[in-house]
Amino acid sequence: MSSDPAALAGHLDHPPRMGFFTDTSICIGCKACEVACKEWNAVPEDGLSLSGMSYDNTVGLGASTWRHVAFVEQPAGPSDGVRWLMASDVCKHCTESACLDVCPTGALFRTEFGTVVVQDDVCNGCGYCIPACPFGVIARREEDGQAHKCTLCYDRLGAGQEPACAKACPTKSIQFGPLDELRERARLRVQDLHAAGQDDARLYLDDPDDGIGGAGAFFLLLDEPEVYGLPPDPVVTTRDLPEMWRHVAIAAAGLAATAVALGLGRRRR
Amino acid sequence: MSGVNVPVRRGGNGHRRRRGGEQPMVPDAEFTSYYGRPVIKEPVWRVPDVPGYFFLGGLAGASSVLAAGAHLSGYRKLARVAKVGALGAISLSTVALVHDLGRPARFANMLRVFKPSSPMSVGSWLLAGYGPLAGAAAVSEVTGMLPKAGLAATLGAGLLGPGVATYTAALICDTAVPAWHEGFREMPYVFAGSAASAAGGLGLLATHPDDAEPARNLAVLGAAVELIAKRQLLVRLGEAAEPYEAGTTGAVLRVAELLTAGALAGAVLGRHSRAVSALSGASLVAASALTRFGIFEAGMASARDPKYTIVPQRRRMAR
Numbered sequence: 369m370s371s372d373p374a375a376l377a378g379h380l381d382h383p384p385r386m387g388f389f390t391d392t393s394i395c396i397g398c399k400a401c402e403v404a405c406k407e408w409n410a411v412p413e414d415g416l417s418l419s420g421m422s423y424d425n426t427v428g429l430g431a432s433t434w435r436h437v438a439f440v441e442q443p444a445g446p447s448d449g450v451r452w453l454m455a456s457d458v459c460k461h462c463t464e465s466a467c468l469d470v471c472p473t474g475a476l477f478r479t480e481f482g483t484v485v486v487q488d489d490v491c492n493g494c495g496y497c498i499p500a501c502p503f504g505v506i507a508r509r510e511e512d513g514q515a516h517k518c519t520l521c522y523d524r525l526g527a528g529q530e531p532a533c534a535k536a537c538p539t540k541s542i543q544f545g546p547l548d549e550l551r552e553r554a555r556l557r558v559q560d561l562h563a564a565g566q567d568d569a570r571l572y573l574d575d576p577d578d579g580i581g582g583a584g585a586f587f588l589l590l591d592e593p594e595v596y597g598l599p600p601d602p603v604v605t606t607r608d609l610p611e612m613w614r615h616v617a618i619a620a621a622g623l624a625a626t627a628v629a630l631g632l633g634r635r636r637r
Numbered sequence: 638m639s640g641v642n643v644p645v646r647r648g649g650n651g652h653r654r655r656r657g658g659e660q661p662m663v664p665d666a667e668f669t670s671y672y673g674r675p676v677i678k679e680p681v682w683r684v685p686d687v688p689g690y691f692f693l694g695g696l697a698g699a700s701s702v703l704a705a706g707a708h709l710s711g712y713r714k715l716a717r718v719a720k721v722g723a724l725g726a727i728s729l730s731t732v733a734l735v736h737d738l739g740r741p742a743r744f745a746n747m748l749r750v751f752k753p754s755s756p757m758s759v760g761s762w763l764l765a766g767y768g769p770l771a772g773a774a775a776v777s778e779v780t781g782m783l784p785k786a787g788l789a790a791t792l793g794a795g796l797l798g799p800g801v802a803t804y805t806a807a808l809i810c811d812t813a814v815p816a817w818h819e820g821f822r823e824m825p826y827v828f829a830g831s832a833a834s835a836a837g838g839l840g841l842l843a844t845h846p847d848d849a850e851p852a853r854n855l856a857v858l859g860a861a862v863e864l865i866a867k868r869q870l871l872v873r874l875g876e877a878a879e880p881y882e883a884g885t886t887g888a889v890l891r892v893a894e895l896l897t898a899g900a901l902a903g904a905v906l907g908r909h910s911r912a913v914s915a916l917s918g919a920s921l922v923a924a925s926a927l928t929r930f931g932i933f934e935a936g937m938a939s940a941r942d943p944k945y946t947i948v949p950q951r952r953r954m955a956r
Contacts, residue, residue, distance in 0.1 A: 615806075
């Protein structure tokens with residue numbers, strides 16, 4: 369049942385798990401997703417500088433950037449000039465979500481749609497979720513000292529609407545829907561691309577057996593994940609937590625045993 | 638081709654890079670990144686708040702261990718030093734932790750839920766139980782009031798103290814930060830050893846050597862465990878050990894190791910000299926603080942460089 373995180377979180381009789389399939393092969397780099405996200409979610413401006421990184425002046429996901437379009441220019445063959453990769457990145461809404469696991473206040477929670485959302489009225493800005501995320505998605509906003517990230521437009525989902533970025537995407541590079549359907553659609557899309565000779569098309573984070581139990585937001589990429597700034601084989605850190613606690617328990621027991629040993633030795637004079 | 642503006646900075650996109658400069662322990666691997674940008678976000682935890690807390694929390698927790706032992710075996714002067722030290726350290730810790738929050742006024746939300754999946758949640762509850770016990774133990778010791786309750790508090794703090802001193806290892810290892818996470822099998826022993834040597838050091842510093850035998854034993858044991866566990870940690874980490882050895886952080890950790898080793902010898906050989914014992918104790922306290930700051934900074938550096946995230950994952954995939 370690891371593919372049903374909403375049920376594991378206690379949502380009985382919940383709607384199907386919803387997610388994003390971002391097909392980067394048809395992304396045109398228009399950044400409509402970035403703008404629509406900022407507009408709908410009232411995310412504040414967070415820098416208007418030029419990065420020198422192709423057309424990417426957004427640079428990366430952060431507390432006030434919940435969609436980020438990456439631009440990669442690769443030298444192609446001598447006659448082809450350049451291959452331009454564009455990809456809209458977003459929170460992965462992991463099945464096994466490290467940010468949610470480590471949040472000490474319960475501010476991060478699993479919605480009935482299987483997505484992961486921060487409650488702004490609970491977060492106390494401890495910052496633990498930030499280094500826990502294997503993708504560097506969630507971050508703390510200077511202005512309010514709290515953690516923020518994509519909510520998969522929780523408010524719009526509740527009203528039967530699709531998220532703002534998917535709504536605004538002019539090429540359907542960002543597709544929203546029930547995760548099962550999206551995964552099926554993505555498999556067919558890869559088959560089509562391979563048949564058309566686009567051999568480097570591959571799915572990323574679609575596999576429920578991967579290190580995060582599969583993502584709610586997965587991708588079709590045309591190169592290795594790290595080319596787009598994504599980790600090639602992310603594993604949720606809490607998978608190792610039981611063993612961490614075991615070692616902590618042994619170390620703590622050793623310290624406690626030392627106290628007993630020190631107490632046993634009666635003072636000689 | 639003027640439009641082909643391939644970034645040439647370190648680790649530029651689509652390009653393989655090979656590192657020069659410092660001599661690495663492990664042969665450098667080629668890897669690709671997005672304009673050399675980090676894959677994960679480095680922690681927003683601040684210096685000195687958080688590494689200072691790791692040090693002070695360890696000092697407090699292990700001091701309570703020492704206090705309980707010293708109290709039971711009749712080393713009352715040492716027990717008093719350890720109890721007061723524990724209260725002082727845990728009080729400062731709490732201030733540092735609240736100060737580090739993005740919303741300090743909401744610190745009480747830490748006790749809103751109990752989550753074993755979050756070392757910070759477990760630690761918050763540990764501190765909520767331990768703090769008052771350490772306080773009661775110290776107040777009873779200093780004022781002489783309610784000695785039986787004081788003993789109970791001393792034993793209670795001695796029981797929870799080891800948890801306070803070691804859970805912080807799980808806290809930093811339960812992240813995607815390579816130089817911390819990959820060391821999760823050794824970090825709790827490094828932290829326990831460092832805490833014990835700091836608490837023992839404080840006892841040696843503030844007590845006459847004749848009254849400090851339990852402190853000396855704790856310090857020697859802790860320092861030895863810390864030195865060994867830290868070596869094991871670096872072996873385990875492979876290339877992620879580089880941030881522990883490079884630059885200022887490497888220098889800080891080397892100084893900490895020398896101080897610890899020197900103090901270990903001083904505590905044993907100079908056991909009859911007040912001056913040598915006190916100097917050894919002070920060195921152990923300082924070394925413990927430096928160790929925590931060094932470990933903290935090594936983690937930050939490993940988060941900033943995409944190499945430490947990407948190369949081990951690639952290697953794992955190749956297996």
